[in-house]
Amino acid sequence: MATIDGTSLDFRLLDRLSEGHSAIHRLDPRAKVLATLFFLVSVVSFGKYEVSALFPFFLYPAALIALADLPALFLVRKTALVLPFAAVIGIFNPLLDSRILLHVGPLAISGGWISCASIIVRAALTVSAAFILVSVTGFPSICAALERLGMPRTFAVQLLFLYRYIFVLIEEGKRMSLARELRTFGGRGPGMKHFGSLVGHLLLRTWERAERIHRAMLARGFTGEFHPRRPCRFGAWETLYLLGWSALFLLFRLENIPRILGTLVAGVLE
């Protein structure tokens, strides 16, 4: 949370991406949620020393970025920002596992480095898959898909409520933070002494806001459900999308494509 403005700006940008109008955006959200799930399980199910077999999976984020017209650099940057958290744990592997497993010319590479690389590649794949899911589907549609796949209604309503007020309240938090900074001339303010009353006030305002919202909801005849913008229909395209990706992931999982490719190229060069 070093750059507060940056974080909430990114949040907004990512949310905006779901307003696109590509063919991928128009698919039923259930197909996209299930394809993402299959992708994640395939990636995570590899052994801990597998690196090269993971590379073909980059095809999935790459293809979706292209087909859905997503800003590639933004997503790469956002993914790269999260990677250090996985790398912190992964970096211990080279220290603890020093059996030599791979020789590239004179260079001997230990198992620890390979499994560390594997962790980082996994993190890149899984994190980017989540970002891409939300940017081609949008949060409300993901909730609708999950609800149709069996998530309890109460939890779906909770997720949608949270989503509706996150932007409003983040603005409020930012305003308070900025106001405090301006009044304390940079320095004495941000101690723990005043934090309680500052956040307490925010909490009370939030509480009152919830009561207002409840009354407004009652006045408008809220019956306990939200209505999604796009109607859900699982048709031929959705089936094709889901089956196509699943078959591809299965292939990538069972065959080490880079190895086959490398052997072929080596053979041709020979």
Added chain:
Amino acid sequence: MHMADALLSPAVGGTMWAVSAGAIAYCSAKVRSEPDERKVPLMGVLGAFLFAAQMINFTIPATGSSGHLGGGLLLAILLGPHAAFLTIASVLVVQALFFGDGGLLALGCNIFNMGFVTAFIVYPFIYKRILGANPSQGRMSLAIMLSAVAGLQLGPFCVVLQTYFSGISELPFSTFLLLMQPIHLAIGIVEGFVTVAVVSFVHRARPEILEGALRVRPIGNHPLRGVLISFLVAALLTGGILSRFASENPDGLEWAIAGVTGKEELSGPSRGIYGTLAAFQEKTAFLPDYAFRKTPAAAVRQEENDAGASDVRLGTSVAGVVGSLLTLGIACLVPFLLRKRHRVT
């Protein structure tokens, strides 16, 4: 302290998903049956409040670093366990999707480590117990302090367990534990102070909010104990079943394929394009030990069981590296090719 997808095995991830999904279903039913309808918007808005509160930083005395409110315990105190659990879970869903914290498979773990631990272990067994029937201000502060520390010890402990059972990280159990627990002791103490500050402010400004939360005794001891035990049994059962599959077959996907096709592994047909490629490859392989031969399934499994042997297969020649680079190159090229076509059409 978010658990990450990259460190997780499918068996552990699936087990924790099952446990968390069960808890979400149970809490949803519980919240819906509550007569107080105002809770629905309150939960949503308080979840958003956590994000807002995290925009307001404070400096931690004596260290100079800055911290922010975690807030799980605060939610439990204000909303009671069931509503708080759903709220924390929803916050974690948003964090996983929009901020990349944890991941979607690790969501089950994270909901358990932060939501379940706070709402169903710390809140009833530590917070409520210390608070007693007629709490004073001091007693309340003590209860919050201890609960915050306990929650931030138990949660990371679960992270260590899940990482250990997944077996992706090399960190030995005890080393990882020694890394995690002291750090989170400090974080827990800070979280305790901050939560006490916020709760005592609310207590002074609008005591009825807290009194309302205290008076509603949503859970008697008996049903809760039943729930806890049933969750524990469910976790052990699923964990036991899944880990049996995991230990017999190194990966669950191959096991699933065996279930579908009746064979251990899809054997490559000797004719068709596969056969052609294999024949081509046998002629052209320039390093004998790198031959792309279809070893019998048992031999492959043996190799995989032997920790680390799979990467002997992975590497040992330039071909692996070349192939990897090629694949990455193709993956990077795809967007440009597709996008161009996309633009033209």
